[in-house]
Amino acid sequence: MKCDLCDQEATVHEQTIRAGKVSERHLCERCAREAGISINPAAPLTSLLSQFMTTGKPPAPGQAAGPVAAAACPSCGLTYAKFKESGLLGCPDCYAAFEPSLGPLLERAHEGGAHHAGKKPRRLMQQVAAHRQQAGAPAPAGPPAEAAAASAPAPASAPARAPAGRGESASPQAMPVAERQRRIVALRKLLAVAIGDEQYERAAQIRDELRRLGDPDVPPAEPGRAGRGPAA
Amino acid sequence: MNAPHSPMSVEAVQRGAQWLRSSGSHADVVISSRVRLARNLWGLPFLHRCSRQQRGAALNLCKQRLLGLGLCPQMLWVDVHTLPQIDRNLLVERHLISKEHAKGPPGGSDEPRGLAVSLPDESLSIMVNEEDHLRMQVLQSGLSLSEGLHAIDRVDDAIESVLDYAYSPRFGYLTACPTNVGCGIRLSAMLHLPALKLLGDVEKVRRAAQDMALAVRGFYGEGSEATGDLYQISNQTTLGKGEAVLLRELETEIIPQVIEYERAARRILLERKRRTLEDHVFRALGVLRSARLLAPDEALTMLSLVRLGVLAGLITDVPEQEVSQLFVLVQPAHLQRLLGRELDQQKRREARADLLRQRLGAR
Ligand SMILES: [Zn+2]
Ligand SMILES: [Zn+2]
Numbered sequence: 001m002k003c004d005l006c007d008q009e010a011t012v013h014e015q016t017i018r019a020g021k022v023s024e025r026h027l028c029e030r031c032a033r034e035a036g037i038s039i040n041p042a043a044p045l046t047s048l049l050s051q052f053m054t055t056g057k058p059p060a061p062g063q064a065a066g067p068v069a070a071a072a073c074p075s076c077g078l079t080y081a082k083f084k085e086s087g088l089l090g091c092p093d094c095y096a097a098f099e100p101s102l103g104p105l106l107e108r109a110h111e112g113g114a115h116h117a118g119k120k121p122r123r124l125m126q127q128v129a130a131h132r133q134q135a136g137a138p139a140p141a142g143p144p145a146e147a148a149a150a151s152a153p154a155p156a157s158a159p160a161r162a163p164a165g166r167g168e169s170a171s172p173q174a175m176p177v178a179e180r181q182r183r184i185v186a187l188r189k190l191l192a193v194a195i196g197d198e199q200y201e202r203a204a205q206i207r208d209e210l211r212r213l214g215d216p217d218v219p220p221a222e223p224g225r226a227g228r229g230p231a232a
Numbered sequence: 233m234n235a236p237h238s239p240m241s242v243e244a245v246q247r248g249a250q251w252l253r254s255s256g257s258h259a260d261v262v263i264s265s266r267v268r269l270a271r272n273l274w275g276l277p278f279l280h281r282c283s284r285q286q287r288g289a290a291l292n293l294c295k296q297r298l299l300g301l302g303l304c305p306q307m308l309w310v311d312v313h314t315l316p317q318i319d320r321n322l323l324v325e326r327h328l329i330s331k332e333h334a335k336g337p338p339g340g341s342d343e344p345r346g347l348a349v350s351l352p353d354e355s356l357s358i359m360v361n362e363e364d365h366l367r368m369q370v371l372q373s374g375l376s377l378s379e380g381l382h383a384i385d386r387v388d389d390a391i392e393s394v395l396d397y398a399y400s401p402r403f404g405y406l407t408a409c410p411t412n413v414g415c416g417i418r419l420s421a422m423l424h425l426p427a428l429k430l431l432g433d434v435e436k437v438r439r440a441a442q443d444m445a446l447a448v449r450g451f452y453g454e455g456s457e458a459t460g461d462l463y464q465i466s467n468q469t470t471l472g473k474g475e476a477v478l479l480r481e482l483e484t485e486i487i488p489q490v491i492e493y494e495r496a497a498r499r500i501l502l503e504r505k506r507r508t509l510e511d512h513v514f515r516a517l518g519v520l521r522s523a524r525l526l527a528p529d530e531a532l533t534m535l536s537l538v539r540l541g542v543l544a545g546l547i548t549d550v551p552e553q554e555v556s557q558l559f560v561l562v563q564p565a566h567l568q569r570l571l572g573r574e575l576d577q578q579k580r581r582e583a584r585a586d587l588l589r590q591r592l593g594a595r
Binding site: 004005030031075076078086087088089090091092095096102105106109110111112113114115116117118119120121122123124185189192193196197 | 272274275276277278280281285288289292293296363385388389392393396397398399400401402403404405406408409410411413414415417445468469470471472473474475477
C-alpha cells in the first residue's frame with residue numbers, strides 16, 4: 001500500500017473513529033514522523049521532558065528549564081543568538097529550552113503578560129481529562145517507589161535521539177506497532193501538559209506508562225535503587 | 233470549479249468583496265472586522281526551520297484535513313505557490329492572504345503554500361504555511377468582532393479535532409514569533425476616519441490606542457500608510473489576557489470611543505464648516521468623474537472624501553456601497569483582472585480613471 005502523502009510504501013497505519021466515522025491513514029515512516037505520529041517524531045522531547053524522564057525530578061520552582069537557558073534548542077538546534085537576530089523561534093520546544101531568557105522578554109512584549117490565560121485546545125484537554133480518569137481507576141499505575149530516579153545529578157539533557165532498543169516490559173509488546181506508536185505520541189503530549197501544569201506526580205505516572213510501552217527515550221527504571229518519589 | 237489559474241472568477245471580482253459591502257453595525261465608521269488565529273502543528277519545526285519535505289507534508293496534511301472537515305458549504309483550495317503573481321496580488325487586495333504569503337519565486341525555498349477560502353462569501357480563509365503552519369481568519373463587514381470570534385472559535389475547534397496543535401500550559405498556543413504566543417489571536421477592525429483626518433485629530437486616536445497597547449495600521453496592514461483614511465486597530469498583546477478580555481478592550485472600550493469621535497467630527501464639519509466640507513467632497517467627486525489618469529493613492533484619497541460626502545448626505549446620486557467597493561476595485565490586480573490583461577503602470581492609471589468615471593458617472 002502506498003503512503004497517503006508520497007509514493008513510498010506505507011508502514012504506519014492509523015485508524016481514527018470520531019463521531020461514528022472511521023478514518024484511516026497510511027503513511028510511510030518519514031511522512032509519519034513528519035506528521036508527528038511515529039516513534040521519535042520530529043520534536044517530541046523538550047529538554048524539560050528528557051530531564052524529567054531521566055531523573056524523575058521536577059524542575060526547581062520558577063526554573064522550569066533550569067537556571068539558565070540552553071545555548072541551543074535540543075530539538076531543532078536553533079541558538080538563542082540566532083533567535084535574537086531573526087525574532088523567530090525554531091520549533092515549539094524552543095519555548096521550553098529558552099524559557100529563562102524568553103520569559104522576561106515575553107513579559108515586556110506582552111505588557112506584563114507571563115502566563116497563558118485564554119482558550120485551551122479542546123480535544124487535548126479532553127484527552128488529559130480522560131487519561132486522568134483512567135489513571136484514577138482501580139488498577140494503580142505501579143507503586144510510586146518504583147517511579148524512582150537516580151540520585152545522581154541530571155545527565156546532560158541531550159535528548160535521546162538514538163534509535164534505542166525496544167523496552168523490555170511484557171504486555172504492550174503484543175500491541176500492533178502503529179497502535180503503540182500512537183499511544184506513545186499521545187502520552188508524550190499529556191506528559192508535556194502535566195509538566196507544564198507542574199503536576200509532577202501525574203507526570204511520573206505518565207512517564208512510567210511510556211516506559212511500559214517501550215518508549216525508547218525513557219531509560220529503564222533502576223530496580224536496585226529505592227529512589228525518592230517524584231513529587232517529593 | 234474554477235480553472236487552476238483563476239482562484240476568483242471575474243464575476244466575483246466585479247462584485248467586489250463582501251467585507252466591503254457596508255452592512256452590519258456601525259458600518260458608517262467601521263468598514264470591516266477581522267479575527268485571526270495563529271496555530272502550529274505539534275511535532276514539526278516552525279515554518280522557517282522546516283525542510284522542503286516537512287513543508288510539503290504539513291501542507292498536504294492540512295489540506296486533506298481542512299477539506300475533509302466540511303467547514304462551510306463550499307471551500308476553495310488554492311495552491312498559492314502555483315499562482316501567477318497577479319492572482320496572488322488579487323488575493324492580497326481582497327485581504328484573503330498576507331503580502332508575505334504572496335511572495336516568493338516559483339520553485340523557491342518557501343514553497344509550498346496554500347489557502348482555503350469559503351465561497352461565495354470569502355468570510356473564512358485559512359493560510360497554510362505562512363509564518364505559522366495555520367493562519368485562519370474570519371473577515372466580515374461592519375463591527376462584528378464578537379461574531380467573528382465566535383465563528384473562528386468553532387473553526388478552530390473543528391481543526392483541532394483532526395490536527396494536533398503545538399500548545400503549552402504556560403505559553404498557550406506556540407507560534408514562530410513570540411509576539412503572537414498565548415492566544416495567537418489578532419482582533420482587528422478597519423475604521424474609516426475621514427472627518428478626524430480633516431480636523432487633524434487622528435493623532436489623538438493613535439495615542440489613545442497606544443495607551444491601551446493597541447496597534448494602529450493602514451489599509452494593507454503592517455507598516456502601510458493609512459491611505460483612504462482607513463485605519464486598522466488591533467490588539468498587540470496575546471499572552472496573559474484571554475480572548476474575552478481582548479475582545480472587550482477593543483469592541484466595548486476603544487472602538488466605540490473612536491466611532492463617537494469620528495461621528496462628532498463629521499457633525500462638527502457639517503454644522504460649523506459646511507462650506508469647507510462641501511468643497512473637499514465635491515472637488516473629490518469632480519476629480520473622480522473627470523480625471524483621465526489616476527494613481528492608486530490619489531484614487532483612494534478621493535474615494536474617502538466621496539464616501540464621507542455620501543454618508544453626510546451631501547452627495548445623493550451615488551450609492552455608498554458602490555463607493556466602498558471601489559476601494560478594492562481600483563487596486564492594480566483587480567483592475568487587470570477586470571480588464572482581463574496585464575497592464576503597465578501608465579495603462580493602469582488610465583484604466584483606473586476610466587473605471588471610476590464609468591462607475592461614478594453623473595446620473
Ligand atoms: Zn510518505
Ligand atoms: Zn527548537
